[in-house]
Amino acid sequence: MVPVTHAFYLASLLLLAGLVGLLLRRPLVITLLCLELTLVAAHLALVAASRIWASVDGHALALLGVALMVAQGAVAAGLVLVWRRGPSDAPPL
Amino acid sequence: MTPTLALFYAAALCALGSVGMVLRSREPRQAIRWLAVTLAAVAAIELLLLAPWVAIAAATAGAVVLAVFGFVGQLGRAGIGRPRPDERPSRRRLELVLGLLLLAASAWILLGTWGRQLAFPGHDLAPGAAFGGLGQLAAAAEGERLALAFALPLMIFAGALGALTLVDRAQSERG
Numbered sequence: 001m002v003p004v005t006h007a008f009y010l011a012s013l014l015l016l017a018g019l020v021g022l023l024l025r026r027p028l029v030i031t032l033l034c035l036e037l038t039l040v041a042a043h044l045a046l047v048a049a050s051r052i053w054a055s056v057d058g059h060a061l062a063l064l065g066v067a068l069m070v071a072q073g074a075v076a077a078g079l080v081l082v083w084r085r086g087p088s089d090a091p092p093l
Numbered sequence: 094m095t096p097t098l099a100l101f102y103a104a105a106l107c108a109l110g111s112v113g114m115v116l117r118s119r120e121p122r123q124a125i126r127w128l129a130v131t132l133a134a135v136a137a138i139e140l141l142l143l144a145p146w147v148a149i150a151a152a153t154a155g156a157v158v159l160a161v162f163g164f165v166g167q168l169g170r171a172g173i174g175r176p177r178p179d180e181r182p183s184r185r186r187l188e189l190v191l192g193l194l195l196l197a198a199s200a201w202i203l204l205g206t207w208g209r210q211l212a213f214p215g216h217d218l219a220p221g222a223a224f225g226g227l228g229q230l231a232a233a234a235e236g237e238r239l240a241l242a243f244a245l246p247l248m249i250f251a252g253a254l255g256a257l258t259l260v261d262r263a264q265s266e267r268g
Contacts, residue, residue, distance in 0.1 A: 002101045017112045029121035047144045062147045066154045073158035
């Protein structure tokens with residue numbers, strides 16, 4: 001059986017790495033990838049907590065987090081493209 | 094050591110190693126490849142934690158996100174995602190210091206007061222008691238709604254930080 005404490009430690013390390021990348025790395029795509037990493041850490045923590053409870057509540061929350069990760073990635077990519085095209089092409093807010 | 098535990102440690106090492114490579118990558122394409130390895134390792138860990146549907150959803154979602162970022166990187170060979178010369182290093186240093194202070198304050202508030210009261214309603218620690226680390230948190234989590242106190246604030250915090258990063262980058266590149 002996998003010790004849940006170790007899963008929490010791993011989630012914390014992944015979150016820390018994501019935050020370090022957010023603060024220290026300059027390239028925008030790498031910054032966004034590090035942001036995705038923080039979300040991966042969050043849903044790993046939810047899965048581990050769900051194992052402690054022996055219930056699927058945490059799985060449902062983790063699936064919500066996965067959906068959030070995809071939506072955030074798509075919106076961020078769209079923003080990057082609009083921003084790089086320049087203000088003349090940007091849609092009015 | 095059981096085979097399951099050995100697999101968990103192997104996947105965890107793989108995830109941490111590839112995260113290190115993501116942080117060290119110079120090219121976005123390289124970082125995307127290493128993040129794919131990380132996501133695969135995390136999906137394997139979720140499978141070991143008996144969450145197969147979450148693992149499948151996370152792997153599929155990760156593939157979609159990485160494909161989107163790869164597409165964005167290909168479109169912008171001339172500039173998207175590449176580091177630009179830092180014209181204002183003093184401002185960059187100030188951002189770093191303020192960001193670290195913000196992170197430290199958030200962790201202190203979350204772990205020291207708010208998260209503790211959410212995670213242990215009715216059995217709050219005595220005033221001045223020290224926080225005993227993640228081991229104590231995980232041990233005390235049985236029967237408590239720890240994940241709501243731990244993971245949801247992290248997700249909200251990560252989203253807010255991402256929005257701030259995008260706005261800050263847009264302002265510093267344009268202005």
